[in-house]
Amino acid sequence: MSNRFITSLKSRKWRWLYITFAVFLILVVVVGTYAYQKRDSMLMGAINKAKAKLLEKYDMDLKIQYYAFQGMNAVQFKNIQLLPRNRAPLAQIDDLTVSVKLWPLLFGDVKLGQVILDNGMVSLVKKDSISNYDFLFKKQKKDTVENDNPKQNLAALADRLLKNVFFKVPNDLDLKNFELSYRDDSTSQRIVVPSAVIDGGDLESKFLLNDHEAAWNLTGTIDSDNQECDLRLFSDKKEVNLPLLQRKFGLAVSFDEISFRLDKAQRRNKELLELHGQWGFKNLKLNHWRISSNDVIFPEATMQGSLNIGASSMEISKESTVQVKDFVFSPYVKYVHKPEKEIFLAIHTERIKAQDFFDAMPTGLFPGLNGIQVEGHIQYDLNFALQLKRPENLLFSSKMDDKDLRVIKWGEANIAMLNTPFTYTAYEDGKPMREIVVGPQNPNFTPLDQISRYMQISLINTEDPFFFRHKGFEEKAFKLSIVTNIKEKGFKRGASTISMQLVKNVFLNRNKTVVRKLEEILLVWLMERSQQVSKKRMYEVYLNVIEWGNNVYGITEAARYYFGKTPAQLGLGESIFLSSIVPRPKKGLNFFDWTGHLKGNMLRYFNTYGHIMTKTGQIGVDSTTSNYGFYEVLLQPHLRPPRPAVADSVETIDMGEDPLLFDDLGGGTPASSLESVSVPQNLKKMPLTKEGQEASAEEEKPKRSLFDRLLGRNKEEKEGKDNSEDNKDSKREQKREE
Secondary structure, eight states, rough: OOHHHHHHHHHHHHHHHHHHHHHHHHHHHHHHHHHHHHHHHHHHHHHHHHHHHHHHHHOEEEEEEEEEEETTEEEEEEEEEEEEEEEEOOOEEEEEEEEOOOOHTOOOOOEEEEEEEEEEEEEEEEEEEEEEGGGOOOOOOHHHHHHHOOTTHHHHHHHHHHHHHHSSSOOOEEEEEEEEEEESOOEEEEEEEEEEETTEEEEEEEEEEEETEEEEEEEEEEEETTTTEEEEEEEEEETOOHHHHHHHHHEEEEEEEEEEEEEEEEEETTTTEEEEEEEEEEEEEEEEETTTOOEEEEEEEEEEEEEEEESSEEEEOOTTTEEEEEEEEEEEEEEEEESEEEEEEEOOSSSSEEEHHHHHSBTTTTTGGOOOESSSEEEEEEEEEEEETTGOOOOOEEEOOOTOEEEOOOSSOOOOGGGSSSEEEEEEEEEEEEEEEEEETSSOOGGGGOHHHHHHHHHHHHHHHHTTTTOOOOOHHHHHHHHHHHHTTTTOOOOOOOOHHHHHHHOOSOOOOOOOHHHHHHHHHHHHHOOOOOOOHHHHHHHHHEEEEETTEEHHHHHHHSSSOOOOGGGGHHHHHHHHHHGGGGGGGGBTTSSBBOOGHHHHHHHHHHHHHHHHTTSSSGGHHHHGGGGGGGOGGSSSSSOSOOOOOOBOOOOOOOOOOOOSSSSSSOGGGGOOOOOOOTTTOOOOOHHHHHHHHHSOOOOHHHHHHHSSOOOOHHHHHHHHHHHHHHHHHHHHHH
């Protein structure tokens, strides 16, 4: 009895399922039949709606000569035109057939199935400041509201974007004769795609630049259903530059191959999207005067890992790796947008052969390291964390394990040369001025023990307080530099040590490239780690080569030029003055009045550094008479400016940065205890020179974009501007000397 009852229940259950499915199927057929009958009117309504939207939002006309359904789910269009009003035509397509997948359409997703396109053209035109494509970058009111929404979810936004991209990639594509062109007042480029085919996800396409001036191939696979791709872009010819970048910005870029692979897009939850993949290139070549004076060649590199996008953050995961030849390191980058903007950066390497690191360096990027040979191993860790609104909470830690590192052979920058007499080339505006022998053969060379102790300690205090204790870099000064520059929203404070200045002056060219500082850091690291050059010898060379005025190099020429003395005869005030002008050597004469005495705006500087040197026991109390020698500084008569007809008007200036902490040169308070030294609060702002007013006016000029500041557009314009400014300085100084 019970078995019959159970069997009856099961039969009833299946009967209801059959009935439900039949009803659903009938509804689908009815709705489908209705939609099929009304599809022409629905298509017309959708097109009219699109026309109205384009006209209202973008002031653009959409014209279609013919459109009709082909089969169940395909629509054919003929002679499509996009015409921005009062501007050049934007796009035209002769024949386009598009089909969509029906199943995703039931859930509201428009997913392309097949696309057939014959003879299409998109023309981007910019004349003066007006373009026919600026509507693409206009921010709508809706976008503004979303961006200000504290609940905006970056992961959801990225997920929608990813889906939109893959949904617009058809499973099957047959494209013939498509052209994309760009034209403005100075540049004209045209790219033609003679054919592009996607067959079951396999992609084959070719791009021709300006009638076979260059040709690129794009091949690979695209799986739009699973949102995966594996693509390769390569050129038919070697070393073909990307033309738009070269003509627009002077940046020559060429490569043998660029590859990109997206393996997986994982949606952990609504607030986390993980993109796993790999990218790489072969023989990437760059050439730009702001990057390097030579071609920079990256032979081969790959990066694999994941990009994690959260609700309000983006990060490159710690598990990601970058490999260049045999050198491998793990980068970590994270940007937090809300509630406060934060930046995190970390670099980690395992213990690796040091030579692998130098072999991986791009050819032409660091010429001073070309040919270097080392032994031993290195292991490096960098940790950086910055809150943009609270930069004082900066976390910065840089640790290098290089205990067994040895330099076997120096490269083009032969650091060991510093131990012997050598010839130093002084540069002016990137051009060699004259050669100076650094050694006893030169009568102007002065050994360290023959230079006034006042001069030695003054320059140490102002330029590099911990020079005799650090290993080429001062982490606290570097952190203070970052914090100050972020707060001031500009470059107000540097962190160069004497070691860094020495390497820059002696071994590096004067081309102002964005990577020169990195080359300087690497050379300083090797110089200090090798210990082949003593600190005192470094300081001795430094004092004998740095610039102290117009064609004035080394302490001997400086002492004679300004005061008619030898380096051994320099007093405290003269030493403080010479130390003060090292960052701006050509401004030295501007600080004197017609009597040959220093202007009052230098008094604060003397009191600041004199107070510190007294407090730390580097100079005795009896040396502080006349404000640390301020009133005893007297410029040679032939260099003094003419006597003014009337008294100078008083202007005001802030004398600049707070003093750095410092180390001592034999005697005085140890550097480790100097952090407690305070500067008197009564050191107020002092009168401002005309040059100071000019500097303030320079800071108020409009700021350029980051790309323009990094690359610039024209080397000759930049050099002309620099030369013009330096010529003004030279004319002022020549006039004073006359």
